[in-house]
Amino acid sequence: SCSSCDTPFLVKNRSEWLQLIGKEFFFEADCQNCRNSKAEAEGKDALAKLYAQKRLDLEEGFKFQRWTECNGDLIEILIIIADGFNTRAINRELFTPICGVPTFSSSLWKKINKLEELGLIWVEKENPLETKRINQGRVKEFHILNRLRKFLYDIRKEEFQNAETILKNKKAEIISEIDSAKSGFIEGKFSPTKDVIIRAHRDYGIRMILEKGRKQFRIQVEER
Numbered sequence: 001s002c003s004s005c006d007t008p009f010l011v012k013n014r015s016e017w018l019q020l021i022g023k024e025f026f027f028e029a030d031c032q033n034c035r036n037s038k039a040e041a042e043g044k045d046a047l048a049k050l051y052a053q054k055r056l057d058l059e060e061g062f063k064f065q066r067w068t069e070c071n072g073d074l075i076e077i078l079i080i081i082a083d084g085f086n087t088r089a090i091n092r093e094l095f096t097p098i099c100g101v102p103t104f105s106s107s108l109w110k111k112i113n114k115l116e117e118l119g120l121i122w123v124e125k126e127n128p129l130e131t132k133r134i135n136q137g138r139v140k141e142f143h144i145l146n147r148l149r150k151f152l153y154d155i156r157k158e159e160f161q162n163a164e165t166i167l168k169n170k171k172a173e174i175i176s177e178i179d180s181a182k183s184g185f186i187e188g189k190f191s192p193t194k195d196v197i198i199r200a201h202r203d204y205g206i207r208m209i210l211e212k213g214r215k216q217f218r219i220q221v222e223e224r
Contacts, residue, residue, distance in 0.1 A: 002029070002030055002031035002034055003029060003030055004030050004031070004034040004038075005031065005033070005034055007031050007033075009031070043129065046129055047128065047129060050128060050129065054122045054124075054143065057119040057122065058119055058120070058121075058122060058143065058144070058145045058148075059145070060119050061118055061119025061120045061145075061148075062119075062120075062145050062147055062148050062151075066118040066119055066120055067118075067120060067148075067152075069118060070115070070118070070120075073111055074111055074114060074115055077094065077108075077111055077112060077115060078115055078120055078121070078144075078152065079152055079156070080093050080094055081094075081115075081121055081142045081144055082144055082148065082149040082152045082153070084142065087139055087140070087141055087142060090142055091139070094108060094112075095108065120144070120148065121142060121143060121144050122142075122143040122144075123139055123142055123143075124139070124140045124141045124142075124143060125137050125138065125139060125140055126138050126139075126140050128140070205221070205222045206219065206220070206221050206222075207219070207220040208220075
């Protein structure tokens with residue numbers, strides 16, 4: 001019988017009996033249902049311990065202000081994750097580059113992994129107990145402390161409180177220098193003359209005007 005629930009095992013012949021008991025003289029084993037139940041309970045316990053540990057990692061990252069170890073690119077990714085209201089929105093914001101760059105996704109994941117190593121975020125995968133990243137599956141959720149989320153919001157609020165907001169009937173103009181250009185791809189740099197806030201979930205019109213005879217184009221942005 002099952003050592004946990006006393007359900008009898010049924011064997012039809014000597015071979016099945018030998019297969020069941022193996023080489024043990026005193027047979028003690030669980031039936032399949034009990035094994036499944038115990039495995040499920042152990043999995044829940046391990047998952048609870050993992051969540052508790054990750055929570056401690058996030059608390060430590062906030063306590064020691066690990067964002068001070070981040071460069072501009074890492075801070076930008078951290079802000080996108082902090083602002084995201086669900087995984088789909090965050091993925092769309094992070095993994096949709098303006099231009100198709102073959103190494104974009106891999107280089108971005110290196111930065112996301114760095115944020116996780118610093119304890120600023122936890123990227124929970126579909127199989128979080130699997131230690132090998134390749135077997136963890138797709139991203140289930142991006143975790144970040146609400147205190148860190150609020151801190152980042154307050155910092156940006158203070159930083160941009162004197163910035164010019166694009167309002168109706170106002171335009172922002174940016175002059176961009178072209179470093180290189182080829183079919184379907186323009187690369188360059190720009191430096192706005194003043195801070196400009198572009199609000200989320202609003203419609204903006206954009207015009208790009210190529211200056212003839214100059215390696216330069218103007219970008220005009222206007223709220224609709």
